[in-house]
Amino acid sequence: MAEAERAAAPGVRDARAVRAVREAVVRARWGVRAYGFIAAMWVRSTMAYRTSFVLMVVGNLVTTLLDFLAIVIMFTHIDELGGFTLPEVAFLYATSSAAFGLADLLLGSFDRIGSRVRDGTVDTLLVRPVPVLAQVAADRFALRRVGRLLQAVLLLGWSVTALDLDWTPGRLLLVPVMVVSGAAIFGAVYVLGGAFQFWAQDAAEVQNSFTYGGTTMLQYPPTVFARELLRGVTFVVPLAFVNWLPALHVLGHDDPLRLPGWVDFASPAVAALCCVVAGLVWRAGLRGYQSTGS
Protein backbone atom coordinates (compact mmCIF):
# COMPACT_ATOMS: atom_id res chain seq x y z
CA MET A 1 0.00 0.00 0.00
CA ALA A 2 2.67 2.44 1.17
CA GLU A 3 4.85 1.35 -1.71
CA ALA A 4 2.05 1.98 -4.19
CA GLU A 5 1.57 5.47 -2.78
CA ARG A 6 5.26 6.20 -3.09
CA ALA A 7 5.20 5.00 -6.67
CA ALA A 8 2.24 7.25 -7.45
CA ALA A 9 3.83 10.34 -5.92
CA PRO A 10 5.99 11.40 -8.88
CA GLY A 11 3.00 11.08 -11.17
CA VAL A 12 0.95 13.31 -8.88
CA ARG A 13 3.76 15.82 -8.78
CA ASP A 14 3.96 15.81 -12.58
CA ALA A 15 0.25 16.39 -12.86
CA ARG A 16 0.52 19.29 -10.43
CA ALA A 17 3.38 20.81 -12.40
CA VAL A 18 1.42 20.45 -15.63
CA ARG A 19 -1.56 22.13 -14.00
CA ALA A 20 0.60 24.97 -12.70
CA VAL A 21 2.09 25.56 -16.14
CA ARG A 22 -1.34 25.44 -17.73
CA GLU A 23 -2.65 27.94 -15.20
CA ALA A 24 0.29 30.25 -15.84
CA VAL A 25 -0.35 30.10 -19.59
CA VAL A 26 -4.07 30.79 -19.13
CA ARG A 27 -3.23 33.69 -16.84
CA ALA A 28 -0.71 35.13 -19.28
CA ARG A 29 -3.18 34.87 -22.16
CA TRP A 30 -5.83 36.54 -20.06
CA GLY A 31 -3.32 39.25 -19.15
CA VAL A 32 -2.60 39.96 -22.81
CA ARG A 33 -6.33 40.04 -23.64
CA ALA A 34 -7.05 42.37 -20.74
CA TYR A 35 -4.17 44.57 -21.90
CA GLY A 36 -5.92 44.77 -25.27
CA PHE A 37 -9.24 45.76 -23.66
CA ILE A 38 -7.70 48.50 -21.52
CA ALA A 39 -5.56 49.81 -24.36
CA ALA A 40 -8.60 49.95 -26.66
CA MET A 41 -10.48 51.89 -23.99
CA TRP A 42 -7.69 54.47 -23.79
CA VAL A 43 -7.58 54.77 -27.57
CA ARG A 44 -11.32 55.53 -27.60
CA SER A 45 -10.84 58.08 -24.85
CA THR A 46 -7.97 59.77 -26.74
CA MET A 47 -10.11 60.04 -29.84
CA ALA A 48 -12.49 62.29 -27.91
CA TYR A 49 -9.91 65.07 -28.41
CA ARG A 50 -9.20 64.40 -32.06
CA THR A 51 -7.35 67.62 -32.93
CA SER A 52 -5.02 67.12 -30.03
CA PHE A 53 -4.42 63.51 -31.06
CA VAL A 54 -3.52 64.41 -34.64
CA LEU A 55 -1.21 67.16 -33.38
CA MET A 56 0.44 64.69 -31.05
CA VAL A 57 1.09 62.03 -33.67
CA VAL A 58 2.48 64.66 -36.02
CA GLY A 59 4.44 66.15 -33.12
CA ASN A 60 5.91 62.77 -32.23
CA LEU A 61 6.88 62.06 -35.81
CA VAL A 62 8.40 65.50 -36.34
CA THR A 63 10.20 65.43 -32.98
CA THR A 64 12.01 62.28 -33.93
CA LEU A 65 12.68 63.61 -37.44
CA LEU A 66 14.24 66.78 -36.02
CA ASP A 67 16.25 64.61 -33.67
CA PHE A 68 17.74 62.88 -36.68
CA LEU A 69 18.11 66.19 -38.52
CA ALA A 70 20.58 67.23 -35.80
CA ILE A 71 22.72 64.24 -36.80
CA VAL A 72 22.37 65.13 -40.49
CA ILE A 73 23.59 68.64 -39.65
CA MET A 74 26.59 67.10 -37.89
CA PHE A 75 27.36 65.21 -41.09
CA THR A 76 27.33 68.40 -43.15
CA HIS A 77 30.59 69.17 -41.35
CA ILE A 78 32.13 65.70 -41.24
CA ASP A 79 32.20 62.54 -43.36
CA GLU A 80 32.52 60.04 -40.54
CA LEU A 81 31.61 60.06 -36.86
CA GLY A 82 33.74 57.64 -34.88
CA GLY A 83 34.50 55.82 -38.15
CA PHE A 84 30.82 55.46 -39.14
CA THR A 85 29.22 57.03 -42.21
CA LEU A 86 25.80 58.68 -42.25
CA PRO A 87 23.88 55.62 -43.55
CA GLU A 88 25.61 53.52 -40.89
CA VAL A 89 24.66 55.95 -38.12
CA ALA A 90 21.14 56.04 -39.60
CA PHE A 91 21.03 52.25 -39.31
CA LEU A 92 22.06 52.45 -35.64
CA TYR A 93 19.58 55.27 -35.07
CA ALA A 94 16.71 53.43 -36.75
CA THR A 95 17.24 50.09 -34.99
CA SER A 96 17.59 51.79 -31.61
CA SER A 97 14.52 53.95 -32.22
CA ALA A 98 12.42 51.06 -33.52
CA ALA A 99 13.23 48.89 -30.50
CA PHE A 100 12.64 51.72 -28.08
CA GLY A 101 9.57 52.95 -29.97
CA LEU A 102 7.97 49.52 -29.75
CA ALA A 103 8.66 49.22 -26.02
CA ASP A 104 7.53 52.82 -25.47
CA LEU A 105 4.28 52.22 -27.33
CA LEU A 106 3.48 49.08 -25.35
CA LEU A 107 4.79 50.01 -21.90
CA GLY A 108 5.46 53.76 -22.08
CA SER A 109 3.08 54.70 -19.27
CA PHE A 110 4.79 52.41 -16.82
CA ASP A 111 6.41 55.28 -14.95
CA ARG A 112 2.97 56.40 -13.78
CA ILE A 113 3.06 53.62 -11.21
CA GLY A 114 5.07 55.95 -8.93
CA SER A 115 2.27 58.48 -8.64
CA ARG A 116 -0.21 55.62 -8.18
CA VAL A 117 1.83 54.29 -5.27
CA ARG A 118 1.95 57.81 -3.83
CA ASP A 119 -1.77 58.41 -3.92
CA GLY A 120 -2.75 54.82 -3.10
CA THR A 121 -4.62 54.02 -6.32
CA VAL A 122 -2.63 50.80 -6.74
CA ASP A 123 -5.35 49.40 -4.43
CA THR A 124 -7.83 49.69 -7.28
CA LEU A 125 -5.54 47.69 -9.53
CA LEU A 126 -5.15 44.97 -6.90
CA VAL A 127 -8.85 44.24 -6.57
CA ARG A 128 -9.52 43.89 -10.29
CA PRO A 129 -9.38 40.34 -11.67
CA VAL A 130 -6.59 41.21 -14.11
CA PRO A 131 -2.82 40.82 -13.57
CA VAL A 132 -1.50 44.10 -12.15
CA LEU A 133 1.38 44.08 -14.63
CA ALA A 134 -1.07 44.12 -17.56
CA GLN A 135 -3.11 46.90 -15.98
CA VAL A 136 -0.11 49.11 -15.31
CA ALA A 137 1.30 48.45 -18.77
CA ALA A 138 -1.96 49.42 -20.48
CA ASP A 139 -2.71 52.35 -18.20
CA ARG A 140 -3.02 55.53 -20.30
CA PHE A 141 -2.05 53.60 -23.43
CA ALA A 142 -0.96 56.33 -25.84
CA LEU A 143 -1.40 55.52 -29.51
CA ARG A 144 0.38 58.77 -30.40
CA ARG A 145 3.67 57.04 -29.57
CA VAL A 146 3.32 55.20 -32.85
CA GLY A 147 4.95 58.34 -34.36
CA ARG A 148 8.41 57.37 -33.17
CA LEU A 149 8.01 53.85 -34.48
CA LEU A 150 6.88 55.19 -37.84
CA GLN A 151 9.92 57.40 -38.17
CA ALA A 152 12.21 54.54 -37.18
CA VAL A 153 10.73 52.26 -39.84
CA LEU A 154 11.05 54.95 -42.53
CA LEU A 155 14.63 55.64 -41.56
CA LEU A 156 15.44 51.92 -41.41
CA GLY A 157 14.14 51.55 -44.97
CA TRP A 158 16.32 54.41 -46.15
CA SER A 159 19.46 53.20 -44.40
CA VAL A 160 19.05 49.64 -45.68
CA THR A 161 18.93 50.91 -49.27
CA ALA A 162 21.67 53.49 -48.74
CA LEU A 163 24.08 51.04 -47.12
CA ASP A 164 26.44 49.41 -49.56
CA LEU A 165 26.14 45.94 -48.03
CA ASP A 166 25.74 42.40 -49.22
CA TRP A 167 22.38 41.56 -47.63
CA THR A 168 22.78 37.86 -46.89
CA PRO A 169 19.73 36.13 -45.32
CA GLY A 170 21.61 36.00 -42.01
CA ARG A 171 22.16 39.75 -41.97
CA LEU A 172 18.60 40.46 -43.04
CA LEU A 173 17.22 38.18 -40.34
CA LEU A 174 19.29 39.92 -37.67
CA VAL A 175 17.37 43.18 -38.24
CA PRO A 176 13.90 42.06 -36.99
CA VAL A 177 15.57 39.93 -34.30
CA MET A 178 17.42 43.03 -33.14
CA VAL A 179 14.27 45.15 -33.02
CA VAL A 180 12.15 42.57 -31.17
CA SER A 181 14.79 41.60 -28.62
CA GLY A 182 15.74 45.25 -28.24
CA ALA A 183 12.13 46.10 -27.48
CA ALA A 184 12.06 43.28 -24.91
CA ILE A 185 15.22 44.64 -23.24
CA PHE A 186 13.78 48.16 -23.11
CA GLY A 187 10.49 46.68 -21.87
CA ALA A 188 12.37 44.94 -19.05
CA VAL A 189 13.95 48.29 -18.17
CA TYR A 190 10.47 49.84 -17.99
CA VAL A 191 9.20 47.06 -15.72
CA LEU A 192 12.31 47.23 -13.50
CA GLY A 193 11.91 51.00 -13.27
CA GLY A 194 8.25 50.52 -12.36
CA ALA A 195 9.15 47.99 -9.65
CA PHE A 196 11.72 50.44 -8.30
CA GLN A 197 8.89 52.97 -7.87
CA PHE A 198 7.35 50.80 -5.14
CA TRP A 199 10.29 51.81 -2.98
CA ALA A 200 11.30 55.17 -4.43
CA GLN A 201 7.85 56.52 -5.44
CA ASP A 202 9.08 59.87 -6.70
CA ALA A 203 12.02 58.80 -8.83
CA ALA A 204 10.29 58.17 -12.16
CA GLU A 205 12.93 60.27 -13.89
CA VAL A 206 15.79 57.88 -13.09
CA GLN A 207 14.16 55.50 -15.51
CA ASN A 208 14.44 58.14 -18.24
CA SER A 209 18.22 57.94 -18.14
CA PHE A 210 18.06 54.27 -19.10
CA THR A 211 15.17 54.48 -21.56
CA TYR A 212 15.52 57.83 -23.33
CA GLY A 213 19.19 58.08 -22.39
CA GLY A 214 19.77 54.51 -23.53
CA THR A 215 18.14 54.95 -26.91
CA THR A 216 20.02 58.23 -27.48
CA MET A 217 23.31 56.56 -26.71
CA LEU A 218 22.58 53.57 -28.97
CA GLN A 219 21.89 55.92 -31.87
CA TYR A 220 25.57 56.82 -32.00
CA PRO A 221 28.49 54.54 -32.86
CA PRO A 222 29.92 52.76 -29.80
CA THR A 223 33.41 53.90 -30.85
CA VAL A 224 32.47 57.43 -29.72
CA PHE A 225 32.09 56.48 -26.06
CA ALA A 226 34.57 55.70 -23.30
CA ARG A 227 35.45 52.06 -22.62
CA GLU A 228 34.02 52.15 -19.08
CA LEU A 229 30.67 53.31 -20.39
CA LEU A 230 30.65 50.53 -23.02
CA ARG A 231 31.43 47.91 -20.39
CA GLY A 232 28.63 49.33 -18.24
CA VAL A 233 26.01 49.02 -20.97
CA THR A 234 27.25 45.56 -21.96
CA PHE A 235 27.59 43.85 -18.62
CA VAL A 236 25.53 45.87 -16.11
CA VAL A 237 22.52 47.20 -18.02
CA PRO A 238 22.79 45.12 -21.20
CA LEU A 239 21.63 47.85 -23.58
CA ALA A 240 24.48 47.06 -25.98
CA PHE A 241 22.52 43.96 -26.99
CA VAL A 242 19.58 46.10 -28.19
CA ASN A 243 21.36 47.04 -31.40
CA TRP A 244 25.08 47.75 -31.02
CA LEU A 245 26.46 44.23 -30.99
CA PRO A 246 24.20 42.77 -33.71
CA ALA A 247 24.47 45.97 -35.76
CA LEU A 248 28.27 45.89 -35.64
CA HIS A 249 28.03 42.41 -37.13
CA VAL A 250 25.61 43.56 -39.85
CA LEU A 251 27.72 46.61 -40.71
CA GLY A 252 30.98 44.64 -40.55
CA HIS A 253 32.62 46.88 -37.95
CA ASP A 254 34.96 45.70 -35.20
CA ASP A 255 33.60 45.57 -31.70
CA PRO A 256 35.58 48.08 -29.58
CA LEU A 257 35.40 45.74 -26.56
CA ARG A 258 36.67 42.74 -28.59
CA LEU A 259 34.02 40.36 -27.29
CA PRO A 260 33.78 36.86 -28.82
CA GLY A 261 31.82 36.71 -32.09
CA TRP A 262 28.84 34.73 -30.77
CA VAL A 263 27.67 37.64 -28.59
CA ASP A 264 26.47 39.33 -31.79
CA PHE A 265 23.69 36.72 -31.87
CA ALA A 266 23.02 36.60 -28.12
CA SER A 267 20.41 39.38 -28.06
CA PRO A 268 17.31 37.11 -27.81
CA ALA A 269 18.84 35.16 -24.92
CA VAL A 270 19.86 38.35 -23.13
CA ALA A 271 16.38 39.79 -23.71
CA ALA A 272 14.74 36.66 -22.24
CA LEU A 273 17.02 36.83 -19.21
CA CYS A 274 16.20 40.52 -18.71
CA CYS A 275 12.48 39.77 -18.83
CA VAL A 276 12.80 37.00 -16.22
CA VAL A 277 14.78 39.27 -13.89
CA ALA A 278 12.33 42.13 -14.41
CA GLY A 279 9.39 39.82 -13.73
CA LEU A 280 10.90 38.59 -10.46
CA VAL A 281 11.78 42.10 -9.26
CA TRP A 282 8.31 43.31 -10.22
CA ARG A 283 6.78 40.54 -8.09
CA ALA A 284 8.96 41.45 -5.14
CA GLY A 285 8.02 45.12 -5.54
CA LEU A 286 4.32 44.39 -5.73
CA ARG A 287 4.47 42.11 -2.67
CA GLY A 288 6.18 44.90 -0.74
CA TYR A 289 3.49 47.43 -1.64
CA GLN A 290 1.88 49.10 1.33
CA SER A 291 -1.17 51.19 0.74
CA THR A 292 -1.23 54.82 1.75
CA GLY A 293 -3.64 57.31 3.21
CA SER A 294 -6.54 56.97 5.58
Added chain:
Amino acid sequence: MRRARLYFTVAGSSFRRYATYRVATAAGVFTNTVFGFIVAYTYTALWTSRPQLGGYDQAQALTFVWTGQALLAAVALIGGGAQDEIQERIRTGDVAVDLYRPVDLQLWWLAADCGRAAFHLLGRGVVPMAVGAFAFELALPSSPLTWLAFLLSTWLAVVVSFAFRYLLALSAFWLLDGSGLSTLGTLLSTFFSGMLLPLNVFPGAFGEVVRQLPWAAMLQVPADVLLEERSGAAGLAGAFGFQACWALVLLAAGRALQSAATTKVVVQGG
Protein backbone atom coordinates in the same frame (compact mmCIF):
# COMPACT_ATOMS: atom_id res chain seq x y z
CA MET B 1 4.64 98.17 -4.00
CA ARG B 2 2.20 95.80 -2.34
CA ARG B 3 1.74 94.16 -5.70
CA ALA B 4 5.46 93.56 -6.07
CA ARG B 5 5.59 91.98 -2.61
CA LEU B 6 2.69 89.73 -3.52
CA TYR B 7 4.46 88.41 -6.61
CA PHE B 8 7.64 87.84 -4.61
CA THR B 9 5.60 85.82 -2.11
CA VAL B 10 4.12 83.74 -4.93
CA ALA B 11 7.60 83.11 -6.33
CA GLY B 12 8.91 82.22 -2.89
CA SER B 13 6.19 79.70 -2.15
CA SER B 14 6.61 78.15 -5.58
CA PHE B 15 10.33 77.77 -4.84
CA ARG B 16 9.54 76.06 -1.54
CA ARG B 17 6.95 73.83 -3.15
CA TYR B 18 9.42 72.48 -5.69
CA ALA B 19 12.05 72.17 -2.96
CA THR B 20 9.90 69.56 -1.23
CA TYR B 21 10.21 67.10 -4.14
CA ARG B 22 13.61 65.89 -2.98
CA VAL B 23 13.67 62.41 -4.50
CA ALA B 24 12.38 63.75 -7.81
CA THR B 25 15.12 66.38 -7.78
CA ALA B 26 17.81 63.77 -7.15
CA ALA B 27 16.36 61.61 -9.93
CA GLY B 28 16.41 64.60 -12.28
CA VAL B 29 20.02 65.40 -11.45
CA PHE B 30 20.95 61.80 -12.19
CA THR B 31 19.19 61.89 -15.55
CA ASN B 32 20.69 65.25 -16.56
CA THR B 33 24.12 63.94 -15.68
CA VAL B 34 23.71 60.73 -17.68
CA PHE B 35 22.52 62.70 -20.71
CA GLY B 36 25.40 65.13 -20.23
CA PHE B 37 27.89 62.28 -20.50
CA ILE B 38 26.25 60.79 -23.59
CA VAL B 39 26.12 64.09 -25.46
CA ALA B 40 29.59 65.11 -24.28
CA TYR B 41 31.11 61.99 -25.84
CA THR B 42 29.39 62.57 -29.17
CA TYR B 43 30.51 66.22 -29.20
CA THR B 44 34.04 65.14 -28.35
CA ALA B 45 34.02 62.93 -31.45
CA LEU B 46 32.55 65.73 -33.56
CA TRP B 47 34.96 68.41 -32.39
CA THR B 48 37.93 66.05 -32.64
CA SER B 49 37.34 65.61 -36.36
CA ARG B 50 36.35 69.27 -36.88
CA PRO B 51 38.14 71.49 -34.33
CA GLN B 52 36.76 75.04 -34.18
CA LEU B 53 33.40 73.93 -35.58
CA GLY B 54 30.90 76.77 -35.19
CA GLY B 55 33.62 78.95 -33.68
CA TYR B 56 33.85 76.83 -30.52
CA ASP B 57 36.90 74.89 -29.44
CA GLN B 58 36.36 71.50 -27.84
CA ALA B 59 36.30 72.81 -24.25
CA GLN B 60 33.68 75.38 -25.23
CA ALA B 61 31.57 72.76 -26.99
CA LEU B 62 31.66 70.58 -23.88
CA THR B 63 30.78 73.56 -21.70
CA PHE B 64 27.80 74.11 -23.98
CA VAL B 65 26.66 70.51 -23.36
CA TRP B 66 26.76 70.84 -19.58
CA THR B 67 25.21 74.32 -19.64
CA GLY B 68 22.34 72.80 -21.62
CA GLN B 69 21.89 70.04 -19.04
CA ALA B 70 22.11 72.56 -16.19
CA LEU B 71 19.47 74.82 -17.74
CA LEU B 72 17.17 72.11 -19.12
CA ALA B 73 14.92 72.02 -16.04
CA ALA B 74 15.23 75.68 -15.05
CA VAL B 75 14.33 77.03 -18.49
CA ALA B 76 11.82 74.16 -18.91
CA LEU B 77 13.11 73.33 -22.38
CA ILE B 78 11.09 70.12 -22.45
CA GLY B 79 7.98 71.87 -21.17
CA GLY B 80 6.30 71.49 -17.84
CA GLY B 81 6.17 73.88 -14.89
CA ALA B 82 3.40 76.46 -15.09
CA GLN B 83 2.32 75.12 -18.49
CA ASP B 84 1.13 71.74 -17.20
CA GLU B 85 -0.58 73.27 -14.18
CA ILE B 86 -2.50 75.90 -16.15
CA GLN B 87 -3.59 73.31 -18.68
CA GLU B 88 -4.84 71.01 -15.97
CA ARG B 89 -6.68 73.87 -14.27
CA ILE B 90 -8.32 74.85 -17.56
CA ARG B 91 -9.32 71.24 -18.23
CA THR B 92 -10.89 70.81 -14.81
CA GLY B 93 -12.39 74.30 -14.67
CA ASP B 94 -10.33 75.35 -11.64
CA VAL B 95 -9.08 78.26 -13.71
CA ALA B 96 -12.31 80.04 -12.76
CA VAL B 97 -10.89 80.39 -9.24
CA ASP B 98 -7.70 81.90 -10.66
CA LEU B 99 -9.72 84.43 -12.62
CA TYR B 100 -11.54 85.50 -9.45
CA ARG B 101 -8.33 86.52 -7.74
CA PRO B 102 -7.65 90.25 -7.65
CA VAL B 103 -4.28 89.74 -9.36
CA ASP B 104 -3.15 89.47 -12.93
CA LEU B 105 -3.32 85.87 -14.21
CA GLN B 106 -0.23 86.10 -16.39
CA LEU B 107 1.98 87.82 -13.81
CA TRP B 108 0.82 85.42 -11.10
CA TRP B 109 1.95 82.44 -13.14
CA LEU B 110 5.12 84.20 -14.26
CA ALA B 111 6.04 84.76 -10.61
CA ALA B 112 5.29 81.12 -9.79
CA ASP B 113 7.37 79.94 -12.74
CA CYS B 114 10.30 82.16 -11.73
CA GLY B 115 10.24 80.58 -8.26
CA ARG B 116 10.25 77.13 -9.82
CA ALA B 117 13.09 78.07 -12.16
CA ALA B 118 15.18 79.44 -9.29
CA PHE B 119 14.86 76.17 -7.46
CA HIS B 120 15.56 74.09 -10.57
CA LEU B 121 18.65 76.16 -11.36
CA LEU B 122 20.06 75.46 -7.91
CA GLY B 123 18.69 71.98 -7.35
CA ARG B 124 19.10 70.55 -10.83
CA GLY B 125 21.68 72.82 -12.42
CA VAL B 126 24.62 73.01 -10.06
CA VAL B 127 25.38 69.32 -9.63
CA PRO B 128 25.39 68.30 -13.33
CA MET B 129 27.60 71.30 -14.12
CA ALA B 130 29.99 70.34 -11.30
CA VAL B 131 30.12 66.71 -12.47
CA GLY B 132 30.75 67.91 -16.01
CA ALA B 133 33.58 70.17 -14.88
CA PHE B 134 35.04 67.26 -12.91
CA ALA B 135 34.90 64.73 -15.75
CA PHE B 136 35.76 66.95 -18.74
CA GLU B 137 37.91 69.97 -19.46
CA LEU B 138 35.44 72.86 -19.62
CA ALA B 139 35.89 76.49 -20.58
CA LEU B 140 34.23 78.10 -17.57
CA PRO B 141 34.80 81.83 -17.10
CA SER B 142 36.90 83.11 -14.22
CA SER B 143 35.37 86.58 -14.02
CA PRO B 144 32.49 86.87 -11.52
CA LEU B 145 30.95 89.52 -13.76
CA THR B 146 30.50 86.95 -16.53
CA TRP B 147 28.72 84.67 -14.08
CA LEU B 148 26.45 87.54 -13.06
CA ALA B 149 25.70 88.31 -16.70
CA PHE B 150 24.97 84.61 -17.21
CA LEU B 151 22.49 84.64 -14.32
CA LEU B 152 20.69 87.65 -15.75
CA SER B 153 20.63 86.06 -19.19
CA THR B 154 19.27 82.84 -17.67
CA TRP B 155 16.50 84.77 -15.95
CA LEU B 156 15.55 86.39 -19.27
CA ALA B 157 15.61 82.92 -20.84
CA VAL B 158 13.15 81.75 -18.19
CA VAL B 159 10.83 84.68 -18.95
CA VAL B 160 10.92 84.00 -22.71
CA SER B 161 10.32 80.31 -22.07
CA PHE B 162 7.43 81.10 -19.73
CA ALA B 163 5.86 83.50 -22.21
CA PHE B 164 6.02 80.81 -24.89
CA ARG B 165 4.64 78.08 -22.62
CA TYR B 166 1.87 80.40 -21.43
CA LEU B 167 0.69 80.70 -25.04
CA LEU B 168 0.64 76.92 -25.36
CA ALA B 169 -1.15 76.52 -22.04
CA LEU B 170 -3.91 78.96 -22.97
CA SER B 171 -4.62 76.95 -26.11
CA ALA B 172 -6.27 74.46 -23.75
CA PHE B 173 -9.21 76.89 -23.54
CA TRP B 174 -10.05 75.87 -27.09
CA LEU B 175 -8.51 72.41 -27.44
CA LEU B 176 -9.36 71.24 -23.87
CA ASP B 177 -6.58 68.67 -24.06
CA GLY B 178 -3.38 70.65 -24.48
CA SER B 179 -0.97 67.73 -24.59
CA GLY B 180 -0.77 67.79 -28.40
CA LEU B 181 0.48 71.35 -28.48
CA SER B 182 2.76 70.63 -25.53
CA THR B 183 4.46 67.94 -27.59
CA LEU B 184 4.93 70.41 -30.44
CA GLY B 185 6.24 73.00 -27.98
CA THR B 186 8.79 70.58 -26.58
CA LEU B 187 10.02 69.70 -30.03
CA LEU B 188 10.39 73.34 -31.07
CA SER B 189 12.22 74.34 -27.94
CA THR B 190 14.62 71.40 -27.88
CA PHE B 191 15.60 71.73 -31.52
CA PHE B 192 15.64 75.51 -31.98
CA SER B 193 17.18 76.36 -28.61
CA GLY B 194 20.39 74.51 -29.40
CA MET B 195 19.70 71.66 -26.98
CA LEU B 196 20.28 69.03 -29.68
CA LEU B 197 23.12 70.86 -31.42
CA PRO B 198 24.49 74.39 -30.84
CA LEU B 199 22.78 76.80 -33.23
CA ASN B 200 26.07 78.19 -34.55
CA VAL B 201 26.73 74.77 -36.11
CA PHE B 202 23.53 75.05 -38.20
CA PRO B 203 24.52 75.71 -41.81
CA GLY B 204 23.88 78.71 -44.06
CA ALA B 205 20.70 80.74 -44.24
CA PHE B 206 18.85 78.17 -42.13
CA GLY B 207 21.32 78.83 -39.33
CA GLU B 208 20.95 82.60 -39.76
CA VAL B 209 17.16 82.35 -39.36
CA VAL B 210 17.28 79.88 -36.47
CA ARG B 211 19.58 82.15 -34.48
CA GLN B 212 16.98 84.96 -34.62
CA LEU B 213 14.04 82.89 -33.36
CA PRO B 214 12.78 83.19 -29.76
CA TRP B 215 14.10 79.74 -28.84
CA ALA B 216 17.65 80.99 -29.36
CA ALA B 217 17.00 83.23 -26.35
CA MET B 218 16.36 80.16 -24.19
CA LEU B 219 19.73 78.40 -24.36
CA GLN B 220 22.05 79.60 -27.12
CA VAL B 221 22.24 83.18 -25.82
CA PRO B 222 22.81 82.36 -22.12
CA ALA B 223 25.41 79.76 -23.15
CA ASP B 224 27.20 82.28 -25.37
CA VAL B 225 27.23 84.75 -22.46
CA LEU B 226 28.80 82.11 -20.23
CA LEU B 227 31.33 81.16 -22.92
CA GLU B 228 32.19 84.86 -23.35
CA GLU B 229 31.31 84.62 -27.03
CA ARG B 230 29.08 87.57 -26.28
CA SER B 231 31.04 89.86 -23.99
CA GLY B 232 31.85 93.49 -23.44
CA ALA B 233 29.20 96.15 -22.96
CA ALA B 234 27.98 96.04 -26.56
CA GLY B 235 27.94 92.25 -26.80
CA LEU B 236 26.03 91.83 -23.56
CA ALA B 237 23.59 94.64 -24.38
CA GLY B 238 22.89 92.91 -27.68
CA ALA B 239 22.28 89.59 -25.94
CA PHE B 240 20.02 91.01 -23.24
CA GLY B 241 18.20 93.21 -25.75
CA PHE B 242 17.49 90.23 -28.00
CA GLN B 243 16.09 88.24 -25.09
CA ALA B 244 14.09 91.15 -23.67
CA CYS B 245 12.53 91.88 -27.08
CA TRP B 246 11.29 88.33 -27.48
CA ALA B 247 10.10 88.27 -23.87
CA LEU B 248 8.00 91.39 -24.43
CA VAL B 249 6.61 90.24 -27.78
CA LEU B 250 5.59 86.85 -26.44
CA LEU B 251 4.20 88.23 -23.18
CA ALA B 252 2.10 90.70 -25.18
CA ALA B 253 0.83 87.87 -27.37
CA GLY B 254 -0.03 85.89 -24.25
CA ARG B 255 -1.94 88.85 -22.90
CA ALA B 256 -3.93 89.20 -26.12
CA LEU B 257 -4.76 85.50 -26.13
CA GLN B 258 -5.72 85.68 -22.47
CA SER B 259 -8.25 88.44 -23.04
CA ALA B 260 -9.66 86.57 -26.02
CA ALA B 261 -10.00 83.46 -23.89
CA THR B 262 -11.59 85.12 -20.89
CA THR B 263 -14.16 87.05 -22.90
CA LYS B 264 -15.21 84.30 -25.28
CA VAL B 265 -14.70 80.91 -23.73
CA VAL B 266 -17.00 79.07 -21.37
CA VAL B 267 -15.20 77.59 -18.39
CA GLN B 268 -15.38 73.83 -17.96
CA GLY B 269 -17.02 72.57 -14.82
CA GLY B 270 -19.40 70.17 -13.20
